[in-house]
Amino acid sequence: MHLHEVETIGRDALADLQVRALRATLERARRSPFYGRRLAESGLGPQDIRSPGDIRRLPVTTKDDLRAEYPFGLVTCPREELIRLHASSGTTGASTVVFHDRQDLDNWSDLVARCMYMVGMRPGDVFQNMTAYGLFTGGLGMHYGAERLGCLTVPAGPGNTQRQIKLIRDFGVTALHIIPSYALHFAGWLEREGIDPGELTPRIALIGAEPHTGEARSRIESLLDLKAYNSYGLSEMNGPGVAFECPEQQGMHLWEDAFLMEVVDPETLEPVPDGEPGELVLTTLQRHAMPILRYRTKDITRILPGDCACGRTHRRIDRITGRSDDMFIIKGVNIYPMQIERVLLGIPEVGQNYLIILDREQDIDQLRVKVEIKAEHYRDDPAAMAALHRHIIHRLRDELLVTPGLDLMPPRSLPEAQGKAQRVEDLRPR
Amino acid sequence: MHLHEVETIGRDALADLQVRALRATLERARRSPFYGRRLAESGLGPQDIRSPGDIRRLPVTTKDDLRAEYPFGLVTCPREELIRLHASSGTTGASTVVFHDRQDLDNWSDLVARCMYMVGMRPGDVFQNMTAYGLFTGGLGMHYGAERLGCLTVPAGPGNTQRQIKLIRDFGVTALHIIPSYALHFAGWLEREGIDPGELTPRIALIGAEPHTGEARSRIESLLDLKAYNSYGLSEMNGPGVAFECPEQQGMHLWEDAFLMEVVDPETLEPVPDGEPGELVLTTLQRHAMPILRYRTKDITRILPGDCACGRTHRRIDRITGRSDDMFIIKGVNIYPMQIERVLLGIPEVGQNYLIILDREQDIDQLRVKVEIKAEHYRDDPAAMAALHRHIIHRLRDELLVTPGLDLMPPRSLPEAQGKAQRVEDLRPR
Known part of the structure; x- marks a missing residue:
């Protein structure tokens, strides 16, 4: 695992790559009952994609579509090729599920490992995963990424602050995955116990899974005496590994070789100019078992204009400022x-x-x-x-x-x- | 994944394999501080192993040894080769930990996949993992095995019976991993809700993680209308995947290519005859990062004499009838x-x-x-x-x-x- 060459690809070459990947994605997607119908209705196929912008000719997919097609309506392959699912955890109301085949899990692990490498994690780092495993994608997603990268992974799971501290101390943990609100709770606990965070070994925290502000991040960094990097993902797009901050901490690079990004006006679905807030719409470019086209994330963000000093060419999104439905x-x-x-x-x-x-x-x-x-x-x-x-x-x-x-x-x-x-x-x- | 040819290996060839593996294990073990000292003191080295029985010339290892050497005293490799640890979860008292490198995790996953294949699980099966993930080895151990085998894995985690039922129904789950006492609780829940287990799709349950009797197993099978297979493992020997029942359900085949087995009198440490109860003592034959020699499991069992009708040559142990320290x-x-x-x-x-x-x-x-x-x-x-x-x-x-x-x-x-x-x-x- 190293700086992946695709991370600094020129924009023209990236566009070519996206067009090829998008065509292959449409080709696979139409094997599923849902997109077979959708694409036939729209009369569109892989041959109609000549530039990344042609994505806009396709209809959007919504959470309601995923609910209506639950459980198997978006699956493109025979059942025996599926090896993982992540489902919404409620027992009431309509459910959603995402399926993965082996190549999907490999790709997902690679994307997460790239995020970790980007912020300085390396083999020899000790990574404590302080979020829930199971159906929640954050736990297993980060776990697989850290193992792919070759870090020593401590599968601590959430809660039990006293045990978390013991594990950190006993194994010289250098990187944490922690939910921002728990990070603040954790910092308060250290303060009350009189533990100086400067004496603890973690130098990196990956924080995500809930929207939070730059001010919350600054507090986490100062209270825990480490660098905290913002992570963006959602289970429909695997989970973590969609977009992640680099050491510049000026927005999150969205992995454009794996996801095609649009930012649109939530009312009109027309694209908004770079720098303007709108709803993030994502298309999977690598997923096999269950590609999703133009998924309305409901997350409000903006594309940050300009180049990043880190040299990566993948565009950056700003931290999530809200959801189009929690406004x-x-x-x-x-x-x-x-x-x-x-x-x-x-x-x-x-x-x-x-x-x-x-x-x-x-x-x-x-x-x-x-x-x-x-x-x-x-x-x-x-x-x-x-x-x-x-x-x-x-x-x-x-x-x-x-x-x-x-x-x-x-x-x-x-x-x-x-x-x-x-x-x-x-x-x-x- | 298929019937591994080593599972039907002749006993002489198995003994040769064990001798080679045991020599390699000693060679690795003495790179760790603890065994470096131990083996130097005993004056024994790989060259002294000429038959599997020569294991008895080595001193035993106890849980107290693991506690005294916590955390890194048994590690044989540079820290940056470690990618996983499982530690005892308490915050008080002495702790133990087991470390794995990438090859260890691969081998562990293979062993668990062999157990699952043995009882009839195949790609296309849907496997619901109803035990805790995280530091407990049962959750991640079974999860990796099922993915290795190519089953669709539902990482449900423990508890929330209503959600477990929904997942089973929605995805047509065919195999469960469930703790015996929770299986009995689960069966009671079905009965109270008026749900006929015959209408549910699971046909296989893997039950382990706590000792239980044949009578408990019979109840689980009849209440849930499926076949339940007994699983034996302990975190010091990875976790699940040490010994497992075959469809004959007459004892658990202990994977003798991966573990060297002794059954001894807990007082004298002398071997007891086949068929007689004693304490199980195990030596890892495949582990890289942290081999353990002659580990006193404290578990009381016996070697079942005779051949198994399934054709596998690896000897069978009886279900655990107690622990030498819970008597x-x-x-x-x-x-x-x-x-x-x-x-x-x-x-x-x-x-x-x-x-x-x-x-x-x-x-x-x-x-x-x-x-x-x-x-x-x-x-x-x-x-x-x-x-x-x-x-x-x-x-x-x-x-x-x-x-x-x-x-x-x-x-x-x-x-x-x-x-x-x-x-x-x-x-x-x-």
């Missing part, structure tokens, strides 16, 4: 929860935990924010607290353009998550 | 918990759950058994209940040679386990 509207203004986190975690007096509460009064949606204040700033001094309250309100209003309700909470008064944090409580009647 | 002594008689399970689960009126309670009265150890009676047999009829009580007492006395206290309990009154069952409650003062 809410207050007094006519579109608001994403990430905007609120960005403000709060940029204020030094604010602690690790906050809660966004949506409610309705007299038919009007209301926004209220509860935020923990750090122990050293939470004082029995009404004037100081009122000043802090005003300060935070101003910062939120500047970002959101509306004035939310705000409660300053004592340290450790809000529920702490060991897994993905639930930051939004929606009390509005359905 | 307890009542009125001078050695008793293993498994003996009690064997009696109880052979009585049709007895339900799925029981509890063995050890206590001390006036300096004498006392044995008390609480056992759930099935709903249709738990009646408001003192004479009938007294007769059943006498019947169970007699059966226990016949097996144990002592008369325990016995409480007949209503159905579902004892705690049910979703993971490994805790069947023994030891209230004796330390």
Whole structure:
């Protein structure tokens, strides 16, 4: 495993590669019942793809399509070639599933290993995987990538902070995979136990699986005394290994040899210019068992214009700023929860935990924010607290353009998550 | 993957293979600090091995040795060749760890795949792994074996019975990996929900990770309407894939190309004759990163004399009847918990759950058994209940040679386990 030559390929050669891969993908996709029908209806086939932009002639695929075709409607190969599935874990409501054959798992492992290599992990690194294994793609996905790269993998799984620390110390762990909200919890635990993170060996954290702000990342880096790299993936596109930060930490390179990327207006589905936010739409270029064409991720991001100093030619996306379906509207203004986190975690007096509460009064949606204040700033001094309250309100209003309700909470008064944090409580009647 | 030719190798050829593998293992082992010292002290080297029986010239290795050498004392290779570790999960007390390099993981996966092939699993089978992933070797061990064999693997993980059923139904699952006590819990759940196991697709269950009796297996087979195959492994010898039943279900073939087996008297360490119970002692024959010589497993079993009708030449061990350190002594008689399970689960009126309670009265150890009676047999009829009580007492006395206290309990009154069952409650003062 090394810097893959495809990572610095010229854009023209990349376009050629994408056209060939896209044709092969259409060829495979139409063997599945779903795309066989879809492509026949559209009258389009591999021969119609002459440039990557021709992807726009194809219809999009949505989560509802995956639900309607559950479980086998998108599978292109005989069942006995399948060796892995990852399914949504609920027992109620409509399910989705993604199938992989052996080559798919190989390709997925390679993509994750490339991400890890990019941020400096090498054989000899000790990698502690602190996320859940099983149907969740983050655990097994990172595990296979680290083994492919040749790191010593500690399959710790999530939770049990005391045991995590023991494993880190006993084996000289140098790299972690950790969910951002758990990383903040973990840092708080170290502080309470009086453990200096500088004495611990990890120098790299891979953080992903839930959207988070640059401010959250900065806190994780400073509290844990390491570099934290943002990871983007979703189970429909394998899981981790879709896009990842390089050491420049200026956006995530999306592996364009494996995924064809569009950023579109969620209403019109028209492409937005580079630098403008829109919904990410992805097409698999390598997947065998279950290719997916133009998948609407619902994730809001933007393509970062310009070249990256690292020399990789694959374009970068900005961190996810929200989901087209978790946006809410207050007094006519579109608001994403990430905007609120960005403000709060940029204020030094604010602690690790906050809660966004949506409610309705007299038919009007209301926004209220509860935020923990750090122990050293939470004082029995009404004037100081009122000043802090005003300060935070101003910062939120500047970002959101509306004035939310705000409660300053004592340290450790809000529920702490060991897994993905639930930051939004929606009390509005359905 | 197919019937590996080594599985039907002649005994003489197997002995040659073992001698060569054992010499190579000693050669590697002495590169580790621990065995370097041990072998130097004993003055023994690869050249001293002329037959598999020469293993007895070497000192045994115990769990205490592994604890004393934690973490790296048995490692034979540079750190950067290690790619996996499995460690005991506690945060208190002394820990143990086993390291693997890439070839170790390949060999382990092959051994597990051979077990699965032996009981009839093939590509096209859908394998639901219902045990924990992570540091526990059962989850990842079976997962890698199933992928090696080419089965479609559903990484369900443990618990959440309702979701397990949904996955089984949605994907037409044909083979399960399930802990015996959870299999009994699972069967009870099906019964309460009115689900006919005959309508479910699994035809094979791999059961292991906790000792259980033939009677427990018979119940699992009849309640779930499938064949259940006994699996033996321990993390010091990789995990699953050490010994496994063939379709004859008369003992477990221990893969003698990968492990050198001894069965010894736990007191004298002298070999016991075939057919006699003793402690299993194992030596790795394939492991690179961390070979272990003459490991005292503490597991009590016996070598089953005679040939197996399946044609495999690797000798069979009986199911584990106890651990040399979970044996307890009542009125001078050695008793293993498994003996009690064997009696109880052979009585049709007895339900799925029981509890063995050890206590001390006036300096004498006392044995008390609480056992759930099935709903249709738990009646408001003192004479009938007294007769059943006498019947169970007699059966226990016949097996144990002592008369325990016995409480007949209503159905579902004892705690049910979703993971490994805790069947023994030891209230004796330390």
